[in-house]
Amino acid sequence: MTTPALAARGLEVTFPVGWGSPARAVDGVDLSILPGQIVALVGESGCGKSTLARTLLGLQQPNAGQVLVGGEPLPTSRSALKAYRRRAQMVLQDPMGALNPRLTVYESVAEGLRIHRVDGEAERVLGALARVGLRPPQRFLGRYPRQLSGGQRQRVAIAGALVLEPHVLIADEPVSSLDASVSGEILALLLRLREQLGLSILVITHNLGLAWNIADRIAVMYLGRIIEEGPTEQVLADPKHPYTRALLSVVPKIDRVKPIVLAGEPPDPTRVPAGCRFHPRCPLLRSGLAGAVAARCRQVALPVLPVQAAHAAACHALG
Amino acid sequence: MGMRGPLPGPIADDPGLALATDEIVMVGPAPSIRSMARARRRAIRRRVWQEFRRSRSGMVGMVALILFGAVAILAPVLFPEDTLAVTKATGGLMSPPSPGYPLGTDESGRSILALIVWGARASLVVGLTATMMSMVIGTVVGVMAGHFTGWAGVVLNRFLDWFLVIPFIPLAIVLATVLGASLLNIIIVIGVTSWPGTARLVRAQTLSVSARPYLERARALGGGDLHQMTRHVLPNVMPIVLANTTLMVALAILSETTLSFLGLGDPLRPSWGAILDGAFTNGAMTVGAWWYVLPPGLCVVAVVLAFTLIGRALEAIVDPRQQEVR
Amino acid sequence: MGAPPALEFRDVHITYRMREGDIPAVRGVSLSLPAGSSLGIAGESGSGKSTLIFAVLRLQPKSARVTGKVLVDGEDVMAMSFNRLRALRWAGASIVFQGALHGLNPIQRVGAQIAEPISVHEPKLGRTEVGRRVGELLEQVGLAVARGRAYPHQLSGGQRQRVMIAMALACRPRIVVADEPTTALDLMVQAQVLTVLTDLVDQLGLTLVLISHDLPVLANTCRQAAVMYAGRVVETGPSAEVFERAAHPYSRALAAAFPRIGDPRFRYAPAGLPGDPPFPADVVQGCPFAPRCPVARPDCVTRDISLEQIAPGRLVACRYPLVGSAEPRPHAAPAAASTGEGA
Numbered sequence: 001m002t003t004p005a006l007a008a009r010g011l012e013v014t015f016p017v018g019w020g021s022p023a024r025a026v027d028g029v030d031l032s033i034l035p036g037q038i039v040a041l042v043g044e045s046g047c048g049k050s051t052l053a054r055t056l057l058g059l060q061q062p063n064a065g066q067v068l069v070g071g072e073p074l075p076t077s078r079s080a081l082k083a084y085r086r087r088a089q090m091v092l093q094d095p096m097g098a099l100n101p102r103l104t105v106y107e108s109v110a111e112g113l114r115i116h117r118v119d120g121e122a123e124r125v126l127g128a129l130a131r132v133g134l135r136p137p138q139r140f141l142g143r144y145p146r147q148l149s150g151g152q153r154q155r156v157a158i159a160g161a162l163v164l165e166p167h168v169l170i171a172d173e174p175v176s177s178l179d180a181s182v183s184g185e186i187l188a189l190l191l192r193l194r195e196q197l198g199l200s201i202l203v204i205t206h207n208l209g210l211a212w213n214i215a216d217r218i219a220v221m222y223l224g225r226i227i228e229e230g231p232t233e234q235v236l237a238d239p240k241h242p243y244t245r246a247l248l249s250v251v252p253k254i255d256r257v258k259p260i261v262l263a264g265e266p267p268d269p270t271r272v273p274a275g276c277r278f279h280p281r282c283p284l285l286r287s288g289l290a291g292a293v294a295a296r297c298r299q300v301a302l303p304v305l306p307v308q309a310a311h312a313a314a315c316h317a318l319g
Numbered sequence: 320m321g322m323r324g325p326l327p328g329p330i331a332d333d334p335g336l337a338l339a340t341d342e343i344v345m346v347g348p349a350p351s352i353r354s355m356a357r358a359r360r361r362a363i364r365r366r367v368w369q370e371f372r373r374s375r376s377g378m379v380g381m382v383a384l385i386l387f388g389a390v391a392i393l394a395p396v397l398f399p400e401d402t403l404a405v406t407k408a409t410g411g412l413m414s415p416p417s418p419g420y421p422l423g424t425d426e427s428g429r430s431i432l433a434l435i436v437w438g439a440r441a442s443l444v445v446g447l448t449a450t451m452m453s454m455v456i457g458t459v460v461g462v463m464a465g466h467f468t469g470w471a472g473v474v475l476n477r478f479l480d481w482f483l484v485i486p487f488i489p490l491a492i493v494l495a496t497v498l499g500a501s502l503l504n505i506i507i508v509i510g511v512t513s514w515p516g517t518a519r520l521v522r523a524q525t526l527s528v529s530a531r532p533y534l535e536r537a538r539a540l541g542g543g544d545l546h547q548m549t550r551h552v553l554p555n556v557m558p559i560v561l562a563n564t565t566l567m568v569a570l571a572i573l574s575e576t577t578l579s580f581l582g583l584g585d586p587l588r589p590s591w592g593a594i595l596d597g598a599f600t601n602g603a604m605t606v607g608a609w610w611y612v613l614p615p616g617l618c619v620v621a622v623v624l625a626f627t628l629i630g631r632a633l634e635a636i637v638d639p640r641q642q643e644v645r
Numbered sequence: 646m647g648a649p650p651a652l653e654f655r656d657v658h659i660t661y662r663m664r665e666g667d668i669p670a671v672r673g674v675s676l677s678l679p680a681g682s683s684l685g686i687a688g689e690s691g692s693g694k695s696t697l698i699f700a701v702l703r704l705q706p707k708s709a710r711v712t713g714k715v716l717v718d719g720e721d722v723m724a725m726s727f728n729r730l731r732a733l734r735w736a737g738a739s740i741v742f743q744g745a746l747h748g749l750n751p752i753q754r755v756g757a758q759i760a761e762p763i764s765v766h767e768p769k770l771g772r773t774e775v776g777r778r779v780g781e782l783l784e785q786v787g788l789a790v791a792r793g794r795a796y797p798h799q800l801s802g803g804q805r806q807r808v809m810i811a812m813a814l815a816c817r818p819r820i821v822v823a824d825e826p827t828t829a830l831d832l833m834v835q836a837q838v839l840t841v842l843t844d845l846v847d848q849l850g851l852t853l854v855l856i857s858h859d860l861p862v863l864a865n866t867c868r869q870a871a872v873m874y875a876g877r878v879v880e881t882g883p884s885a886e887v888f889e890r891a892a893h894p895y896s897r898a899l900a901a902a903f904p905r906i907g908d909p910r911f912r913y914a915p916a917g918l919p920g921d922p923p924f925p926a927d928v929v930q931g932c933p934f935a936p937r938c939p940v941a942r943p944d945c946v947t948r949d950i951s952l953e954q955i956a957p958g959r960l961v962a963c964r965y966p967l968v969g970s971a972e973p974r975p976h977a978a979p980a981a982a983s984t985g986e987g988a
Contacts, residue, residue, distance in 0.1 A: 078543070092535070098532045099533055100533045100555075112541065115537075115542045115546055142355050149922075150690070152921070157536075164540070179690055180902040182917060182922075206831055213904050213915045247832055247833065248906065250833060252862045
């Protein structure tokens with residue numbers, strides 16, 4: 001088995017909330033990203049995907065479980081953590097917010113190099129800008145973020161991450177605030193980076209179409225757990241979990257199956273339901289399941305989905 | 320030339336600037352980047368000045384300030400220092416304005432005008448130095464209080480809140496009494512009592528900046544607290560602080576006047592507050608010696624107003640402007 | 646012909662007059678929408694779709710100059726007296742704004758905000774009657790009546806958007822314009838909100854204009870679609886047609902950016918356009934899309950373009966419209982300066 005570039009084992013992250021029960025943002029997650037692999041982490045707001053991303057980057061301390069980088073646990077000391085920064089980098093959603101409006105493109109991209117005191121700054125910055133498609137790079141050095149379009153800003157943000165030569169890139173909603181015609185370019189860029197640099201990429205998104213476009217594997221997250229995982233073709237063409245099925249049915253398209261519109265809001269991580277966490281909204285349960293199975297749905301919690309090559313889902317009804 | 324992106328922000332981000340830098344020929348990346356940065360800063364200063372010139376009230380304030388400053392600097396030339404000595408006073412006692420004494424005399428026969436001119440020095444020096452002190456302390460504490468969470472943050476914030484709550488006058492009086500009456504001590508007193516105002520403003524601005532994604536990006540890149548505070552928070556906080564500084568100077572001058580009026584100022588140096596104190600204790604009001612009371616008061620008002628006008632004009636430049644006209 | 650169209654734009658130009666110069670946001674748009682129908686306007690940044698729609702209620706900023714006619718039920722909105730405009734606003738046509746977090750007053754309960762237009766338009770109604778209407782509206786959008794007592798920050802994104810819809814329906818308008826109603830919402834919540842919107846439009850026989858950059862959403866919800874680019878309409882037609890068999894290269898590229906899940910042709914083939922949507926200030930000679938068009942020809946850059954009919958009910962602003970349906974290709978490596986430097 002190849003060592004994953006980045007992995008999570010039994011990861012749990014909880015946040016205290018006033019004096020109520022804590023919010024279980026990440027409630028037991030096993031995830032593996034192999035070298036050169038693109039994994040899409042899909043879910044709705046509040047499911048914990050952003051928290052998971054930040055924990056994988058070391059920006060958030062987990063309450064339980066481990067983050068493994070190239071097989072080794074994530075360091076805890078500040079200096080070692082700083083060295084880790086060079087291996088895993090992040091690209092945020094909002095490119096306008098992600099770049100300091102007072103810094104030029106050059107300064108934003110060079111920031112990482114300056115923090116880690118890497119020399120050859122100028123050549124590396126130019127190289128990174130060229131690699132993300134901003135050519136000729138010299139023309140962009142003196143510009144400010146507000147003089148760039150959304151797509152260009154996102155490229156600058158990616159350049160800023162690439163300049164440290166990471167092995168893993170975590171992209172949190174990389175194109176959701178960009179125009180549709182521009183987002184394709186950015187996604188194509190990510191694919192190219194995977195081909196040219198062997199970069200592993202974890203893309204966090206609520207857009208299933210994006211996963212279909214570029215991801216090798218997809219993991220669907222609900223209320224802090226990964227409830228379905230597997231190769232993209234299998235999961236999206238033949239979903240096993242009722243939640244995934246419902247999500248796919250509401251993706252707007254012309255010829256579609258009758259949409260399964262779930263009622264209610266994505267639930268509160270401070271009140272995780274007993275048994276299967278999806279059971280209060282599960283259309284399968286509502287439409288009637290065998291008594292023994294239904295009882296398990298309501299009472300028996302499901303184990304954390306282990307990492308494996310095949311397509312798996314956490315559902316009692318799967319037998 | 321057209322509008323690019325969202326509505327223009329502060330003058331510093333003027334697109335006109337970058338269009339010029341595009342034309343800079345790149346000889347080699349490193350040196351021209353630095354010179355580009357320098358050229359940009361120069362151009363920014365030029366822009367700010369041009370915008371400032373357009374504000375009439377700001378210009379009025381500036382002219383008034385230059386006048387007062389000139390008078391303060393030229394004080395020894397206008398009125399040699401010995402004219403302040405009580406023993407050398409030659410005018411009548413509390414006499415109204417007359418040819419040799421345009422603003423009349425005080426109870427010892429000294430020219431009020433000479434006292435006012437010399438008093439300008441004390442007021443301006445104290446105002447400016449105390450403000451600088453308060454700005455430095457306030458910015459440092461404010462940035463740290465806004466940035467740090469956890470134990471350090473709690474301690475800093477409580478510290479700041481405590482200081483915010485203490486009323487100024489009693490604290491100033493206590494400090495001035497304890498430290499003794501001298502110009503330096505007055506500066507210290509005012510600096511120590513007025514930094515919380517700046518700190519509160521800085522803290523609020525820091526909190527809003529800390530919420531922005533580029534701070535998190537800095538952390539993701541490996542930047543520590545110092546890097547985040549100096550590279551990202553401080554540059555974003557400084558414009559507001561600088562615009563606020565002029566207003567703080569006005570307040571400092573008022574504070575100095577108040578303390579001198581209360582008799583806590585340096586007894587050896589004339590200051591407008593001390594003149595007012597003298598007028599008060601010598602019953603100038605009852606005798607009708609308006610030349611003793613009005614001039615120092617009016618000077619304080621004028622200088623405070625000048626700083627306020629400049630401060631407001633600067634604030635208007637720093638805040639994003641609406642550029643819809645016609 | 647019988648009744649006039651519910652909404653009609655006749656050669657509408659909207660220009661913002663700024664200190665640096667004029668910025669043409671809308672450059673000659675003509676659209677017509679019969680009563681009871683639904684129109685989706687698709688476009689990206691700089692397309693002018695929001696600007697166009699604000700003109701329906703004369704909500705454009707004072708710095709904007711509008712020429713051409715904006716007709717609601719045959720009456721020109723720009724020429725209306727202020728009283729007539731007030732009656733039109735909300736009781737004739739209303740807007741569901743985007744970004745519901747900013748559209749609601751954070752310190753007022755949502756029920757009171759829904760009640761506000763009702764009290765303004767029907768001042769004679771008593772408080773109980775207004776309260777009853779608010780309750781009715783909340784139920785229509787699928788919220789419990791008790792939710793009216795909540796403040797906006799206590800509601801989720803989907804609930805706030807529903808409140809915006811309830812507000813838009815408060816004065817029983819004939820036309821409802823929804824400006825990007827689902828943009829910031831999750832997939833499931835988006836489906837809920839769209840269901841509410843379409844059910845209500847059907848039930849109440851409203852005329853709907855839906856603005857979105859999301860073509861599949863438009864194709865599902867509206868009967869007709871119009872695609873805007875750089876302030877102009879580049880294609881109109883039945884929405885399914887525009888999505889599946891787009892004739893304008895831009896519409897086709899836009900449609901391709903929404904991959905069909907399950908279709909192997911879209912695997913590892915993200916489709917995008919090089920460059921960026923143009924800034925409204927950059928007025929270009931010839932077809933505005935030519936710089937980015939994958940099939941542009943030399944005369945596209947020099948000669949101007951206008952909407953032409955290529956089939957009944959189908960208009961396209963392109964001299965060489967595409968036929969058939971799209972065949973997505975794997976994304977080729979970009980050419981050297983492929984980032985749309987513009988000027």
